Amino acid sequence: MCLWCTSNKKCIEYPVRSILPPSSVCALSSARWGVCGGRKRAKSKPDREDEKAAREKEQRRVRQEERRAEMKSRHDEIRKKYGLFKEENPYAKFENN
Incomplete structure (x- = not known):
């Protein structure tokens, strides 16, 4: 110490x-x-351990984004199957032109 x-x-x-x-x-x-x-x-300049940690962090972030997109797609399919998919709001505000 x-x-x-x-x-x-x-x-x-x-x-x-x-x-x-x-x-x-x-x-x-x-x-x-x-x-x-x-x-x-x-x-001192960043050493190999710092660079390795940064690479691993970036790889985890990319994998998490991929998993998130995959889960969103899967959930959207389930919503469509059961008619729960969020569509455009039918009660949208009218534009008076």
Whole structure:
């Protein structure tokens, strides 16, 4: 586990022998737990894991859209079969031209 010290802008290994970091390491008000990796990673370019996660997310989104369209089609067929298909509103407002 790491510790980010905002006062000196350094990431250090968390001193596991003590519950709170000693003031000689970092002032308690400046200590941030577990954020070192995020800070270092934010500056670097996206790595393979990030790219792979983005690709997988996009593939899931595409599959979900396909499933959604398929389910809509299936439901529309069932609605037509039982005469429940939503048609144009027969009570649409007349236009007086």
